[in-house]
Amino acid sequence: LPPPPDILSPEFAADPYPAYGILREHYPLFHDQGTGSYLLSRYEDVQRACREPVFTTDNYAWQIEPAHGGRTLPQMNGREHAVRRALVAPAFRGRELQETFLPVIERNARELIDTFRDAEETDLVARFATRFPINVIVDMLGLDRADHDRFHGWYTAVVAFIANLAQDPGVAAAGRRAGEEIADYLRPVIRERRAAPGADLLSRLCTAEVDGVRMTDQDIIAFVSLLLAAGGETTDKAIALIFRNLLARPEQFAAVRADRSLIPAAFAETLRYTPPVQMIMRQPAAEVTVSGGTIPAGATVTCLIGAANRDADHYDRPDEFDIFRPDLSPAGAFTAAAQHVAFGLGRHFCVGALLARAEVETGVGQLLDAFPEVAFADGTPPADTGVFTRGPGHLRLRLGRGEG
Ligand code: HEM
Numbered sequence: 001l002p003p004p005p006d007i008l009s010p011e012f013a014a015d016p017y018p019a020y021g022i023l024r025e026h027y028p029l030f031h032d033q034g035t036g037s038y039l040l041s042r043y044e045d046v047q048r049a050c051r052e053p054v055f056t057t058d059n060y061a062w063q064i065e066p067a068h069g070g071r072t073l074p075q076m077n078g079r080e081h082a083v084r085r086a087l088v089a090p091a092f093r094g095r096e097l098q099e100t101f102l103p104v105i106e107r108n109a110r111e112l113i114d115t116f117r118d119a120e121e122t123d124l125v126a127r128f129a130t131r132f133p134i135n136v137i138v139d140m141l142g143l144d145r146a147d148h149d150r151f152h153g154w155y156t157a158v159v160a161f162i163a164n165l166a167q168d169p170g171v172a173a174a175g176r177r178a179g180e181e182i183a184d185y186l187r188p189v190i191r192e193r194r195a196a197p198g199a200d201l202l203s204r205l206c207t208a209e210v211d212g213v214r215m216t217d218q219d220i221i222a223f224v225s226l227l228l229a230a231g232g233e234t235t236d237k238a239i240a241l242i243f244r245n246l247l248a249r250p251e252q253f254a255a256v257r258a259d260r261s262l263i264p265a266a267f268a269e270t271l272r273y274t275p276p277v278q279m280i281m282r283q284p285a286a287e288v289t290v291s292g293g294t295i296p297a298g299a300t301v302t303c304l305i306g307a308a309n310r311d312a313d314h315y316d317r318p319d320e321f322d323i324f325r326p327d328l329s330p331a332g333a334f335t336a337a338a339q340h341v342a343f344g345l346g347r348h349f350c351v352g353a354l355l356a357r358a359e360v361e362t363g364v365g366q367l368l369d370a371f372p373e374v375a376f377a378d379g380t381p382p383a384d385t386g387v388f389t390r391g392p393g394h395l396r397l398r399l400g401r402g403e404g
Contacts, residue, residue, distance in 0.1 A: 002022050004030055005019030005023065006032075007032060008034040013385070020306055020307030029290050032302070035300070036300065040301060040302070041307035042308065043308040043313060043341070046305065047345055050303070050341065050349075051346040053078070053347075054288055055284055055285075057282060057348065059283040071222065072219070072222040072223050081347065082347070085347075086210045088351065097358060101136075102358060102362075105358055106362055106366075108132055109363045109366045111135075112127070112135070122396070123396050124243060124395040124396075128239070128367070130152070130236045131152055133359060134151050134228060137228060141201045141227075142201065142202050155229070157178035158178050158179065158225065161178070162388075179225060190206060190220055193206045227352075230350075231356070233276070234277055234352075235360070237276035237389060237391030239360055242267055243374075243397075245266075245269075246266055261331075265324075267332060267360045268328060272310075273309070275306050276390065276391055277389055278305055278306045279302050279306075280305065283298060284296075305342060308341050314338055332357075372400065373401070373402055374399060
């Protein structure tokens with residue numbers, strides 16, 4: 001029997017996938033000493049933890065609440081969660097997304113690409129991926145476009161706060177300060193929008209009402225902070241990952257370049273193969289039995305998304321990146337049985353999934369249009385970093401315009 005892996009070790013951080021395999025096969029329910037949590041790695045178990053209400057999200061508070069200035073969707077359960085979600089979800093789908101926000105997405109992709117359109121080399125992470133989703137959210141909220149850089153700074157501090165496993169006091173203080181500055185910035189704007197609402201997302205949050213419930217100023221501030229982190233870092237990593245995964249496989253990159261309608265399939269396979277969010281947490285309200293063992297009430301459960309997404313009981317050749325896999329339609333949908341868990345599942349399923357898909361489709365499409373030739377600047381694909389969230393820290397590309 002191989003020894004159980006240590007998910008806080010440098011080896012795990014360098015490449016968690018071998019460890020995920022050992023956990024799935026030999027320790028499907030594992031009480032990890034380092035994190036003090038119970039690790040779930042099989043697809044079936046992760047799915048249950050997402051779907052069954054006994055698995056609450058009460059333990060999210062320690063991780064993200066301080067940076068968000070209060071409780072918001074991920075920490076809520078039951079009816080409170082359902083009502084709050086109904087208040088915000090419509091803005092992220094359907095006509096609202098297509099008609100109001102797609103032009104915002106297109107404009108922000110174009111403007112960022114303009115900043116390196118004539119360059120021979122760029123770092124796609126620094127120049128595009130980390131900025132694009134934040135700029136989109138700021139514009140959707142109807143905030144001042146001149147403040148894109150300020151929001152990017154706050155976002156960077158909040159994300160560092162959440163990832164601050166080592167509990168560095170400087171990082172923690174900067175994250176709290178960013179949270180306070182976001183709140184100070186938003187308070188007067190919320191007052192204005194309550195008095196004179198417009199068509200923007202912030203006005204919508206100010207006026208939305210479900211079952212007699214409306215969002216307080218503090219609720220809105222916490223939700224906006226959540227959007228920056230939940231919608232920023234994830235989409236940021238997804239854009240870098242789809243590019244890296246495709247470029248590392250030139251024939252799949254060429255196929256997508258030749259047929260842009262394959263971008264959604266490449267996005268879905270990227271989320272399965274290299275999910276930007278690797279772990280989500282749950283807390284059972286009562287003792288539960290999973291994969292033959294029991295988890296006590298009140299324990300912390302860590303669902304290993306990256307492990308579930310490569311479970312051989314659900315995918316053929318799980319460790320291969322293949323945008324043409326038979327259980328994935330060319331339109332980008334996995335069959336129900338093979339649905340990846342990169343967006344979670346069930347009642348906390350990612351509110352921004354369609355927005356993320358629209359951003360990736362638009363961003364990748366525009367990048368391919370702008371640069372007929374793209375290659376890794378130093379000839380090799382960059383590795384991923386990060387344990388809770390994971391993606392390439394940089395993506396230096398050589399850009400050619402096909403003039404020969
Ligand atoms: C929830 C991943 C993009 C907003 C989640 C969850 C995951 C996730 C795994 C579930 C967490 C849990 O169950 O504990 C991703 C990935 C993205 C992405 C991989 C990009 C590829 C976005 C975007 C937004 C967003 C663009 C909005 C701007 C949210 C919100 C929740 C959430 C508000 C909480 C939903 C709830 O608790 O009911 N996301 N996300 N996400 N996501 Fe995303």
